[in-house]
Amino acid sequence: MHRNIFDITKNVTVWEFNRFFKWMDLVKGLLFFGFFGLIGGVVGSWAGSQASKAPVVAVTHYGPFSSGDFTEGFIRFTDATLLPADSTQIFYAEGRFDAVLEIHDVNTASIRVNSDRAWLIQLEQKLNELRVSYKLDELGLELQVYDDLTAQVNLERLFDSGEVSSVVDKVLAGGAIALLLMAVFMGFAYQFTAITAEKQQRITEQVLSAISPQTWIDGKILGITGVGLAYVAFYGAIGIFAMLALSYVGVPVHQTLALVNPVFVLTFLLMALLGILMWNAFLAGVAATIDDPNTSAKSGLMVAPMFPVMLAFLALVNPDTLAMKILGIFPITSYAVLPARMVLTSVAWWEPVVALILLAATAWFLRVMAGRIFAAGMMMYGKEPDWREMLRWMVKGTDGETN
Amino acid sequence: MITFSKVTKQFSRVRAVNELSFTVNQGEIFALLGPNGAGKTTSLRMLLQLINPDEGAIRYSESLLTEGKLERTRIGYLPEERGIYQDTPILKTLVYLASLRGMPTSDARKSAMEWLERFEIADRAADKVSTLSKGNQQKIQFIASIMHGPEFAILDEPFSGFDPINQEVISDMIRGLREQGTTILLSAHQMLLVERIADRLLLLSDGRELMSGTMLELRRKMGDGQKLEVQFSALTSPSLLVESSLLDAREDTATGMWQVLPRPGVPLNDALQVLTQAGRIETLRTAQANLHDIFIQSFGTTNGGNHAS
Numbered sequence: 001m002h003r004n005i006f007d008i009t010k011n012v013t014v015w016e017f018n019r020f021f022k023w024m025d026l027v028k029g030l031l032f033f034g035f036f037g038l039i040g041g042v043v044g045s046w047a048g049s050q051a052s053k054a055p056v057v058a059v060t061h062y063g064p065f066s067s068g069d070f071t072e073g074f075i076r077f078t079d080a081t082l083l084p085a086d087s088t089q090i091f092y093a094e095g096r097f098d099a100v101l102e103i104h105d106v107n108t109a110s111i112r113v114n115s116d117r118a119w120l121i122q123l124e125q126k127l128n129e130l131r132v133s134y135k136l137d138e139l140g141l142e143l144q145v146y147d148d149l150t151a152q153v154n155l156e157r158l159f160d161s162g163e164v165s166s167v168v169d170k171v172l173a174g175g176a177i178a179l180l181l182m183a184v185f186m187g188f189a190y191q192f193t194a195i196t197a198e199k200q201q202r203i204t205e206q207v208l209s210a211i212s213p214q215t216w217i218d219g220k221i222l223g224i225t226g227v228g229l230a231y232v233a234f235y236g237a238i239g240i241f242a243m244l245a246l247s248y249v250g251v252p253v254h255q256t257l258a259l260v261n262p263v264f265v266l267t268f269l270l271m272a273l274l275g276i277l278m279w280n281a282f283l284a285g286v287a288a289t290i291d292d293p294n295t296s297a298k299s300g301l302m303v304a305p306m307f308p309v310m311l312a313f314l315a316l317v318n319p320d321t322l323a324m325k326i327l328g329i330f331p332i333t334s335y336a337v338l339p340a341r342m343v344l345t346s347v348a349w350w351e352p353v354v355a356l357i358l359l360a361a362t363a364w365f366l367r368v369m370a371g372r373i374f375a376a377g378m379m380m381y382g383k384e385p386d387w388r389e390m391l392r393w394m395v396k397g398t399d400g401e402t403n
Numbered sequence: 404m405i406t407f408s409k410v411t412k413q414f415s416r417v418r419a420v421n422e423l424s425f426t427v428n429q430g431e432i433f434a435l436l437g438p439n440g441a442g443k444t445t446s447l448r449m450l451l452q453l454i455n456p457d458e459g460a461i462r463y464s465e466s467l468l469t470e471g472k473l474e475r476t477r478i479g480y481l482p483e484e485r486g487i488y489q490d491t492p493i494l495k496t497l498v499y500l501a502s503l504r505g506m507p508t509s510d511a512r513k514s515a516m517e518w519l520e521r522f523e524i525a526d527r528a529a530d531k532v533s534t535l536s537k538g539n540q541q542k543i544q545f546i547a548s549i550m551h552g553p554e555f556a557i558l559d560e561p562f563s564g565f566d567p568i569n570q571e572v573i574s575d576m577i578r579g580l581r582e583q584g585t586t587i588l589l590s591a592h593q594m595l596l597v598e599r600i601a602d603r604l605l606l607l608s609d610g611r612e613l614m615s616g617t618m619l620e621l622r623r624k625m626g627d628g629q630k631l632e633v634q635f636s637a638l639t640s641p642s643l644l645v646e647s648s649l650l651d652a653r654e655d656t657a658t659g660m661w662q663v664l665p666r667p668g669v670p671l672n673d674a675l676q677v678l679t680q681a682g683r684i685e686t687l688r689t690a691q692a693n694l695h696d697i698f699i700q701s702f703g704t705t706n707g708g709n710h711a712s
Contacts, residue, residue: 011502019491202486206547209451209480210503 008211012219013226020190021227026234055098055119057111058088063103065130074122077101103127106134173343177312179236180272180336183228184305187280190224195287195378204378213375214368217288221280221367228276229269267352268339274356275335278363279305285370288377291384298384312336319344329355331362369394404429404467404555404586405450410459412445412610419445421610422459427555429464432577432587434597436698437607443590444483446607447557450588451480466554476505479553483560483590485544489533493519493543496532500547511550518546521576538565545573549580556580558589562596574600598694606701613701621697624667630692631663631674638682650674651700664692664700 058080059070070077078097080088091097092112099113101123109127113120136146198204207216282304290296311333315324319341328338328347334355341347376393377385385393405427412420420442427433435443448454450461452473467477488496494515501511519525522542524535532540541564549556561577562570574596581587591597597604598618605615614624644652644661652663665674678684692700 008503008505011499015499198486201489202482202484203488204486205448205453205482205484206480206486206500206544207503208453209478209482210475210500 005215008215009219009222012211012216013222016194016220016223017226017230019194020186020224021230026231030238055117056096057099057101057123058083058092058097059101059103060085060088061102061104063109064106064134065103069130070126073126075119075126106131170344173315173340174313175239176268176339176343177309177336179232180275180312180339181306181309182235183232183272183276184279184309186228186231187224187276188283188303188305190227191220191280191283191287192290194220194224195284196290196292199288199291199378208378213378214371217281217284217371217374218367220284221277221370225273225276225280228280229273232272264339264342267342267356270356271335271339271352271359274359274363275308278331278335278359278366281363281366281370285366285373285377288370288374289385289390296384308333308336312340315340315344325351329358331355331358334359404464405588406462407446407450408460408462410446410449410456410461412442412449412454412456419610420449420456423607423610423612424459425605425612425615427586427588428603429586430581430584431602432581432589432600434601434604435588435590435607436594436597436604436694437613441607442610443607444559445610447480447559447588447590450557451478476551477554479504479548479551479556479558479585481545481548481556481558481561483563485541485564487532487540487544487547490531492529493524493532493535494528497543497547497550501551504551504553506551514550514552515546518550522546522572538569541565542569545576549585552583553585555586555588558587558591560591561589562591562593570596594695594698595693604694606698608701618694621694622692625664625692625697625700629665629671630690630696631661631665631678632688632690633661633663633678633684634659634686635661635682636685640681643677643681647677649677653699662696662699664696 054074054076056076056078058078059067060080060083062069062081067077067079067081080097080100083091088097088100092100098117099111101109101111103109111120111123132146136143198207286298286301290298308327311327315327315337318324324337324341327333328341329351338347338352338355342352372393373390377390407423407425409422409424410420411418411422423442423446425433435446437443445454449456463473467474488499491499494512497515497518498508498511501514502508506514516525516528519528522539524539524542527535527539532543535543545561548558558577561573565573570593577587577589578600589597589601601618603615603617604621606613606621614621616624641654644650644663648666649669650663650665652661654661663674663678665671678687
């Protein structure tokens with residue numbers, strides 16, 4: 001019977017991928033969001049249609065203004081100055097009027113309405129405009145003078161880096177970080193579930209009698225990384241598709257789409273791949289030492305990948321500090337920080353190159369260390385190794401064969 | 404096919420295996436027996452290179468090696484600690500496990516279906532493993548360990564978890580494997596079954612060999628292989644039986660019958676003399692000592708059968 005290490009690793013990778021990647025779950029998730037999106041849309045459009053019905057406001061007293069100032073618009077004004085007060089109240093109670101407005105003087109007015117309504121803001125704006133106009137007449141001032149008086153200073157922002165991180169940039173960078181966060185946490189959940197369950201279900205010995213621990217952990221890391229990337233690609237594609245759809249209906253998202261260029265996508269995917277591989281290797285090594293996830297003190301280590309993602313969010317605030325430049329290259333944090341910096345500011349050509357090389361080397365190193373811990377940890381039942389023991393395994397290898 | 408030479412393994416203060424030497428010949432069924440903690444599973448794990456010996460050497464025949472390394476595709480292993488993926492379909496699980504031993508997918512699928520049919524659970528091939536009874540899950544594990552047609556199969560407690568009927572089925576299958584050329588090393592506690600299928604046996608105690616050989620050789624080592632079954636009408640001095648250096652005697656508490664094995668080299672007359680001094684014999688018959696008797700006689704019953712090493 002012929003076999004080689006690549007075939008076996010591929011078999012384990014495919015097995016692990018298929019264990020956790022469920023097309024039906026994605027479809028169900030989409031249907032779920034689609035269903036609630038549809039309901040939201042229907043409810044929203046119904047509420048919008050209700051809101052678009054112009055409210056009828058009866059004006060019982062115009063104060064210093066005239067009925068001619070209250071022309072038809074979003075609010076329908078009805079002159080009720082000649083109606084007896086009790087008739088106005090009856091019409092209001094019957095719902096023929098939505099509100100009853102009384103303007104006392106140029107500065108004060110009162111309105112009776114069933115409850116707070118969005119169109120009250122528009123009414124307030126209308127009354128303010130009338131008041132400004134009235135006051136300008138009273139003072140004998142031109143509208144142009146008023147505009148000049150109320151104009152604001154136009155502060156032009158000039159950044160030394162020549163880059164301006166717009167809200168659009170930050171949205172894209174935030175989206176990229178969120179996708180990485182999702183992939184890493186999927187890795188966390190699946191590695192934890194897969195490895196601790198295999199230990200608890202005593203599957204370990206059977207598999208390790210057939211393949212080496214390093215081959216097994218390699219397949220696991222690749223398979224579960226594949227799941228994370230598949231979800232990143234799926235939801236990333238949905239995000240881009242949604243932006244294209246928004247762009248098509250006239251929403252100004254073209255700036256965001258323009259940032260999604262091939263160089264960014266390639267770098268982001270490479271960083272994401274290596275970053276997720278690196279953290280999955282780390283998580284697999286930790287999970288192999290956990291005997292009972294409910295009581296293990298090492299479970300806390302599993303949230304370590306959160307740390308670089310937190311730092312990446314700091315990059316959103318100021319991507320050009322020296323600290324962010326270093327963290328964008330430092331292998332433990334670069335996979336999250338560098339893509340964010342690439343969107344928010346300009347980075348030198350060598351930064352992604354150095355970051356990728358360092359990240360790949362670290363991922364490889366962690367893979368070997370995790371393999372050594374995995375080899376010993378997976379055969380250890382009933383007690384967990386202490387830190388010193390784990391360090392010894394990492395340095396010297398383990399008792400088990402690792403061919 | 405496999406040779407253990409003075410193999411020793413120590414776990415902190417416990418010496419699990421102590422200068423153990425034995426050879427498993429090609430085409431035979433070799434049984435490793437001993438009470439709990441005697442070092443059987445540790446020996447098997449060392450053989451599979453899951454753990455390494457501290458001292459001594461394990462040698463493999465050329466047919467089990469590729470470029471000097473153990474070729475795991477040619478080995479089948481049924482671990483004592485049973486476990487299998489619960490949430491995946493049975494056939495898929497078997498094909499995956501066979502693929503780890505280098506079996507092409509199409510061959511693995513065919514072989515898995517043949518074995519499932521042999522166990523009369525082929526109709527459950529698409530079901531998840533978790534839907535099977537414990538006994539049927541054991542069958543899946545057994546299939547997983549031998550479906551790739553190994554040259555050498557290590558079966559640690561292959562009968563455990565099975566009812567007597569299925570124990571017979573498994574026993575027949577193990578014999579069938581040997582007939583097809585597979586060498587088998589097994590460890591089990593079902594003495595009657597082991598006695599029937601094993602070509603040679605090794606009794607382990609505290610990580611050391613107590614005795615080894617064919618069943619006939621073991622009987623000879625335990626005396627002439629004769630067992631006396633004695634019913635006393637009045638047992639006046641039971642201590643004579645228990646403390647005698649000429650024989651090993653134990654009472655079957657269920658029947659009140661004494662099972663007596665004369666020690667090697669002790670004439671039957673001398674043994675009978677001890678019996679008559681101990682009490683008045685009502686009935687006496689001779690039988691051939693079986694593996695169970697040898698096991699009990701070798702390891703005794705006084706310490707609860709626990710010869711933890």
